[in-house]
Amino acid sequence: MGNVKVDHSKYQNIRFDTQDESVILTEILETIPYEYPGKEVEVEIPTAEFTSVCPWSGLPDFAEIKITFVPDRHLIEMKSLKYYLTSYRNVGIYQEHATRRILEELAAVAKPKRMRVEALWNPRGGLGTRVVAEFPEKS
Template sequence: MAEINVDHSKYQNIRFDIQDESAIMTDILETIPYEYPGKDIEVEIPTSEFTSVCPWSGLPDFAEITISFVPGRHLIEMKSLKYYLTSYRNVGIYQEHATRRILEELVAVSKPKWMKVEALWNARGGLGTRVVAEWTGE
């Protein structure tokens, strides 16, 4: 079989524009009152459209994210959540860090009794990642 030489040097300096974490619109998050405090419900918010980028290569990372929580006195306002999650689109952030940051910022704004963020990151190079971050009210 003939040897094939391929010059990969053209890929060495390719880098896509990457925003830093200051682009994440934390201040856009809002809540609305939960009208039944003391009567627990579990809220589950799934999305299959989450995107950030690898801070190393700038290539996109796609995830299915499910946010589950038991509200205290506040619910997360959905439009603000959509804008918040979309603001990650070009941010260079590791998958594990994005998952944890989402949890911490949502807990800070909504003050739930319990919250979990689960992210199923699409496979790259044959490896997918499942990251679960949970807050138990402590």
């Protein structure tokens, strides 16, 4: 069994089409007023359906993402968030970069007191990744 030769050359030029980051629908993000400014609440938005693709192979990357924030004057409008997150579906982007970008774009539109984006990426090849990004930056 150790002398079996397998020809893997058929995989060398396979690459699925990916889109670049310009298709991410950042402009679709909307907020609604938070009606209790000065009174803190913690909002947690989990999703188990986030998908982007590996920029090298085009193979899908799946993640559970949890967005947690304390609003100041704005809440994130959920329908716009769903469209925004879905727009990553065919984007070739590294897992760490996707997580960071989501945090930066959501914080820019909602202007929260605090925000945290945690992404638990499904394992591929036996390795999973957990990425956490926070606003404001910890010193």
